[in-house]
Amino acid sequence: MYPSSSVRDAQWALLEPLLPPAGNTGGRGGRPEKHCRRLVLDAIFYVVRGGIAWRQLPAEFPPATTVYAIFARWVRAGVWRRIHDALRDRARVRGGRDPQPSAAIIDSQSVQGSDTVPGSSRGYDAGKKTNGRKRHIAVDSSGLLLAVVVTMAGIQDRDGAFRLLAALRAHFSTISLVWADGGYAGRLIEWSKSVLLLTVQVVKRTDDAKGFKVLPRRWVVERTFAWICKHRRCVRDYETRPDHHEAMVYIAMIAxxxxxxxxxx
Structure with a gap:
């Protein structure tokens, strides 16, 4: 129905086996699912790509309350991350790589928060003059997402990286090298090496460089931010809960x- 967000047949063939089991498939209590799962996924992709409110879903989709309830239930169950990780591993294999990465690039991005973001989980980034949240991401050498952590925007990059690198190590035991920019220099490097056995290598801009210059490795994570921001729900933060914002990032990368x-x- 909508070329920029609707799930195509080839996509559905990839996504359908990764969805959690449907309710009441064995006839042992509970109501069967009323709405087609592909249409529900279409509605969620429509919200993420278009940046609209849940209640503004067009009438041809299932009710907005139903779509949101399924989205939230799958957030609690960790479904979005599992779907994304399965697709990422398949993309790495198709690109001739091992499913488990050996290196990563990290960076952060501050996002303006709307009035639906509570004060308890938002802050002010003085450097970017942004009041909202900050998402810290780790990607592989081709730009595929490995981990995302959402904090208030006032958290410094190196402080948010403690949580990000801990999450990265929890999911990937094969990673030994992480590239980062100069904002991550300091105690994070020693902590990562002694606690997580990760070598954080800072890619710095040369002092004599003038104007814009593409820096090795760092441009990869910036391109991933551009992929994420093609989905308007991720350009501005509308989520009441930080884990819902993380789910929006995963859904953008799933699409x-x-x-x-x-x-x-």
Whole structure:
């Protein structure tokens, strides 16, 4: 129905096996699911890509309360991350890489928060003059998302990286090297090496460089931020809960990765 967000047939063939089991499939109590799962996924992708409110979903989609309830239930169950990780591993294999990465690049991005973001989870980033939240992400050498952590915008990059690197190590035991910019220099490097056995290598801009210059490794994570920001729900933060914002980032990358895999199938 909507070319920029609707799930295509090749995408659905990839996504359907990764969804959690449907309710009442065995006839042992509970109501069966009323709405087509593909249509529910279409509605969620429509919200994330278009940046609209849940209650502004067009009438051809299931009720907004139903769609949001399924989205929130899958957030609690960790479904969005599992779907994303399965697609990322498949994309790495298709690109001739091992499913488990050995290196990562980290960076952060401050996002303006709307009035729906409570004061308890928002802050002010004086450097970017942004009142809202900050998302810290880790990507592999091709820009595929490995981990995301959302904090208030007032958290410094190196402080948020403690949580990000801990989450990265919890999911990937094979990573030994992490590239970062100069904002991560300091105690984070020693802590990562002694506690997580991760070598954080800072890629600095040369002092004699003038104007814009593409820096090795660091441009990869900036491109991933551009992929995420193609989805308008991620350009501005409307989520009451930080884990819902993390889910929006995963959904944006699910849509991007599944379309890429469907085109090359």
């Amino acid at each position: 991007t990765t599944s379309r890429r895999l469907a085109r090359t199938a």
